Amino acid sequence: MTKNPTKELGASGPCYKCGAKMFCGEGFEKKPTWQNAEGKSHYDKDGSCRGVNHAEPIKDFRNPKDQRPNDTVVWPEFGNLTDEHNTTLGEYTGVMALAVISTKTRHPNMDPNAPVFGQIVSAAIGHLLDMTKITVLREIRGQIQELVESK
Numbered sequence: 001m002t003k004n005p006t007k008e009l010g011a012s013g014p015c016y017k018c019g020a021k022m023f024c025g026e027g028f029e030k031k032p033t034w035q036n037a038e039g040k041s042h043y044d045k046d047g048s049c050r051g052v053n054h055a056e057p058i059k060d061f062r063n064p065k066d067q068r069p070n071d072t073v074v075w076p077e078f079g080n081l082t083d084e085h086n087t088t089l090g091e092y093t094g095v096m097a098l099a100v101i102s103t104k105t106r107h108p109n110m111d112p113n114a115p116v117f118g119q120i121v122s123a124a125i126g127h128l129l130d131m132t133k134i135t136v137l138r139e140i141r142g143q144i145q146e147l148v149e150s151k
């Protein structure tokens with residue numbers, strides 16, 4: 001091994017110097033940084049390895065919500081999208097955009113990349129979909145009323 005794996009967030013692989021498993025996480029100024037399993041930088045300022053004593057990942061003492069999940073997710077895959085799928089995707093993207101606008105309006109100083117921003121957007125998407133249901137129910141109620149009055 002003469003080279004490290006590509007340094008991009010979420011990557012992992014052996015250090016080219018010591019062979020210890022490293023994980024690429026956010027370091028200083030959010031730059032991708034090679035880290036040991038406990039989340040500390042693998043390299044010292046002089047370029048020497050700090051990970052020699054931790055050749056195997058050690059217990060992760062970080063807050064559970066900051067730990068990398070080690071389960072494997074099997075996401076469904078799709079072949080070609082039908083027109084109906086594309087319509088649904090377009091509508092979903094529209095709702096998401098509205099949620100982002102609403103969140104930015106209410107939290108103008110929040111970093112859109114912050115996890116909290118994403119959580120608020122996610123909640124806003126749910127609220128917008130609830131609003132859609134209310135609109136549809138109102139329409140149905142109006143149609144029923146028209147039917148009843150026409151008799």
Ligand SMILES: [Zn+2]
Pocket residue numbers: 015016017018019020042049050051052
């Ligand atoms: Zn190393």
